[in-house]
Amino acid sequence: MRIYVAGPYNPRGADTHDAARIVNHNVQRAIKTGIELIKKGHNPYIPHLTHYIHIESDIAFPEERWYEMDNEWIEYCEALFYIAPSKGADMELERFKKQGKPIYYSLKEVPVK
Secondary structure, three states: OEEEEEOOOOOOOOOHHHHHHHHHHHHHHHHHHHHHHHHOOOEEEOHHHHHHHHHHOOOOOOHHHHHHHHHHHHOOOOEEEEOOOOHHHHHHHHHHHHHOOOEEOOHHHOOOO
């Protein structure tokens, strides 16, 4: 299955000096989840990997642009893996619910291919 990995990216409400550590933690958690999904035989889409576009770009794209890009991928994914709540992850969760696609909240729930 093509599984969309949804979880927090931004460090909402965090101290500015701690923001980079929190973003890194969130990206690493999404990557580790993706690795576990690959081990189960699936093909994850990890929107957190756009983190590397954030740090390499010479301009700051608006938040809504990232949501637009992520929403395009939702159409191609067959299921969602929900890591934890955030503004974006919750919007993605609602889209998958409306489409009636499978939603997983733990790796134990994800079938092995």
